[in-house]
Amino acid sequence: MARPLVAEINLAALRHNYQLALNQSPTSTALAVVKANAYGHGAVEVALALVHLAPAFAVACIEEAEQLRAAGITQPIVLIEGFFEASELPTIITQNYQPLLHSQWQVEQLVNYLANVCNADQPMLGTGLELWLKVDTGMHRLGFTSEEAAKVYQQLKALPVINKITLTSHLACADDLTNSVTKDQLQQLQALQQQLDCPISIANSPATLGWPAAQQGYLRPGIMLYGASPFSASHALADQLQPVMTLKSKLISVKTLAANESVGYGARFTTTEPTPIGVVACGYGDGYPRQALEGTPIKVNGIICKLAGRVSMDMLTVDLTNCPEAQVGDEVILWGEGLAVNEVASHCDTISYTLLTCLLPRVKRIYLNKPRA
Numbered sequence: 001m002a003r004p005l006v007a008e009i010n011l012a013a014l015r016h017n018y019q020l021a022l023n024q025s026p027t028s029t030a031l032a033v034v035k036a037n038a039y040g041h042g043a044v045e046v047a048l049a050l051v052h053l054a055p056a057f058a059v060a061c062i063e064e065a066e067q068l069r070a071a072g073i074t075q076p077i078v079l080i081e082g083f084f085e086a087s088e089l090p091t092i093i094t095q096n097y098q099p100l101l102h103s104q105w106q107v108e109q110l111v112n113y114l115a116n117v118c119n120a121d122q123p124m125l126g127t128g129l130e131l132w133l134k135v136d137t138g139m140h141r142l143g144f145t146s147e148e149a150a151k152v153y154q155q156l157k158a159l160p161v162i163n164k165i166t167l168t169s170h171l172a173c174a175d176d177l178t179n180s181v182t183k184d185q186l187q188q189l190q191a192l193q194q195q196l197d198c199p200i201s202i203a204n205s206p207a208t209l210g211w212p213a214a215q216q217g218y219l220r221p222g223i224m225l226y227g228a229s230p231f232s233a234s235h236a237l238a239d240q241l242q243p244v245m246t247l248k249s250k251l252i253s254v255k256t257l258a259a260n261e262s263v264g265y266g267a268r269f270t271t272t273e274p275t276p277i278g279v280v281a282c283g284y285g286d287g288y289p290r291q292a293l294e295g296t297p298i299k300v301n302g303i304i305c306k307l308a309g310r311v312s313m314d315m316l317t318v319d320l321t322n323c324p325e326a327q328v329g330d331e332v333i334l335w336g337e338g339l340a341v342n343e344v345a346s347h348c349d350t351i352s353y354t355l356l357t358c359l360l361p362r363v364k365r366i367y368l369n370k371p372r373a
């Protein structure tokens, strides 16, 4: 028998979630953010499942883009951190990747490179280069100030090989629907857009679902595609998301411990009465967080039970008091269908993003509802 831990990836749910993003703004379109191996779901399978819906994909680096091209994805691919060194530029141009520019050094290297390419009269630019220009509207991570961005925009726009420049920015606080930082960020980007009269992209998942003023141009949904709400509280639209990944395993041992017995490393959990304890094939060596607190929910045979004791590398232990009939071989859901990854994350002092992206390669991904070839 193979180790029973698998991540089932429901591609029909992924398409539903993408459609929900699109529905928020009929005049917009949505890049599918598939960086970090599509938040742990498998970038190639996810992109192939969206290939007839998404006009473009967004990744963090050229290596991630190349994986998609190698799998036959022909859509434009946006590199949301741009290039890290000038040696990437020939590939970016021949492969129709769309780099984001966030710093002056990138602008200089691109302009120099394009000057050389054009002088040599090489036909590699095809229909022209599409760029994204990042404006720092308040996140203070990457990007130009509005004044700098306006100058860089004019400089680049003057180059005949540049076909289109999309202004973009990233929202720092959009998951808090009352936070005025988001309003300020939106106003800044929109003022610049009006000045330059160019396309725009600002909406991540929380803005796609909760900030109508951000729903224009290119939406950039990430976490919502994978079915996790970007909000900590219930939200009418986010509650319509469907979980894409269900992390499933089985009980590999069940025993009843007497009162005052402890379980696992550090003897962190001690029984107060005779207690059935199940051992599940899943641990931090698979990406399940070791910091999970006592009582983190775990579904056994459809019933919510509680983590009991520290998570080990390959196993974790669950208090089966709520499910006393459970036996070896019974199904365990760690997160996903019927147990929101956000709910698990909240017991692990983390967020759904890290649980999903930190799931390690040794967990086999099984794809359900693949599109017909």
Ligand SMILES: Cc1ncc(COP(=O)(O)O)c(C=O)c1O
Pocket (backbone or CB within 6 Å): 033, 080, 170, 203, 204, 205, 206, 220, 221, 222, 223, 224, 230
């Ligand atoms: C620039 C950029 N756009 C969009 C996204 C997608 O964000 P979310 O997953 O919150 O939708 C990210 C994610 O980190 C990002 O860095």
